Amino acid sequence: MNLSSDFSRGMTHGIPIALGYLSVSFGFGITAAASGLSVFEASAISATNLTSAGQAAGIDVIAAGGTILEMILLQLTINIRYSLMALSLSQKLDKRFTASHRLVASYGITDEIFAVCSAQKGMLSPAYMYGMILIAAAGWVMGTFLGASAGQLLPESVSSALGIVLYGMFLAIIVPPSRKNRNILCVVIAAAVLSLLFRYVLTAVSSGFAVIICAVSAAVLGALIFPVKDEAEQE
Amino acid sequence: MSTAVYIFVMASVTYLIRMIPFTLFKKKIKSQFIRSFLKYIPYAVLSAMTIPAIFYSTGNFVTAAAGTIIAVVLAFFDLPLIVVALAASLGAFIAGLFL
Numbered sequence: 001m002n003l004s005s006d007f008s009r010g011m012t013h014g015i016p017i018a019l020g021y022l023s024v025s026f027g028f029g030i031t032a033a034a035s036g037l038s039v040f041e042a043s044a045i046s047a048t049n050l051t052s053a054g055q056a057a058g059i060d061v062i063a064a065g066g067t068i069l070e071m072i073l074l075q076l077t078i079n080i081r082y083s084l085m086a087l088s089l090s091q092k093l094d095k096r097f098t099a100s101h102r103l104v105a106s107y108g109i110t111d112e113i114f115a116v117c118s119a120q121k122g123m124l125s126p127a128y129m130y131g132m133i134l135i136a137a138a139g140w141v142m143g144t145f146l147g148a149s150a151g152q153l154l155p156e157s158v159s160s161a162l163g164i165v166l167y168g169m170f171l172a173i174i175v176p177p178s179r180k181n182r183n184i185l186c187v188v189i190a191a192a193v194l195s196l197l198f199r200y201v202l203t204a205v206s207s208g209f210a211v212i213i214c215a216v217s218a219a220v221l222g223a224l225i226f227p228v229k230d231e232a233e234q235e
Numbered sequence: 236m237s238t239a240v241y242i243f244v245m246a247s248v249t250y251l252i253r254m255i256p257f258t259l260f261k262k263k264i265k266s267q268f269i270r271s272f273l274k275y276i277p278y279a280v281l282s283a284m285t286i287p288a289i290f291y292s293t294g295n296f297v298t299a300a301a302g303t304i305i306a307v308v309l310a311f312f313d314l315p316l317i318v319v320a321l322a323a324s325l326g327a328f329i330a331g332l333f334l
């Protein structure tokens with residue numbers, strides 16, 4: 001298969017991802033603008049980070065004037081899942097994937113791109129991943145730009161309703177596996193209960209550290225009480 | 236602290252998390268504890284980020300709760316991410332019309 005057809009196949013497979021990103025990042029743009037970031041800053045975050053949960057948590061830290069250490073630990077905790085995805089995809093790269101291609105393509109490992117790439121039969125070429133990453137990132141940045149700039153033009157009733165979009169997507173990620181797997185459900189509930197505790201009782205802890213403590217504690221509990229038996233069970 | 240510094244730090248950490256395993260590691264992780272932890276951490280993170288923040292996401296508890304219920308129900312029936320996300324928003328908007 002030649003380079004350009006791999007590239008366009010990647011772009012085609014990336015279109016649904018880009019459409020989803022467009023609307024979710026529109027919500028992120030609104031949230032970012034509401035917490036005091038400029039249109040350029042919001043778009044720059046999306047262009048350089050390409051991740052929903054990490055960005056949403058990051059703008060909270062910026063708005064609260066948190067420490068750099070808090071930002072680093074928060075991004076590590078929230079985005080550490082990409083390490084596993086990157087690790088898994090690294091076993092699936094064809095021989096055209098030289099070290100420099102790996103350095104570039106690693107920028108675009110998101111939940112959705114990982115899902116589509118790992119569902120492909122056979123090995124992945126750099127051109128295929130670049131096509132998908134390009135269109136997905138374009139949708140993500142465009143949506144952020146539109147949300148941050150047009151967010152203020154929308155009626156209050158519409159822009160406030162769009163504030164829930166990102167969280168709706170998070171629920172769409174956690175609810176289905178929680179329904180099918182009781183161990184995941186227990187971890188999800190433990191994290192939520194801890195999070196409520198930090199929000200209403202232990203309010204001295206900043207929101208970034210609270211997310212880290214809740215998530216790491218719940219995942220460690222899960223790993224100790226419900227160890228994953230073999231790799232076939234991994235999603 | 237300048238916003239540019241925060242953005243640089245966010246972007247660098249996020250990139251390194253993706254780049255290091257993608258470029259350097261060739262072997263699978265063997266530790267059962269670490270593999271289990273890595274399996275659970277995304278759900279734990281998203282749960283902690285969503286609860287209770289989602290109820291403040293629209294600036295009104297009632298509209299946010301309406302959107303949340305719709306999202307949970309649609310997600311329960313395995314609808315695509317984007318459908319669940321937009322339906323939550325539509326639900327919050329419609330609930331707002333009745334307030």
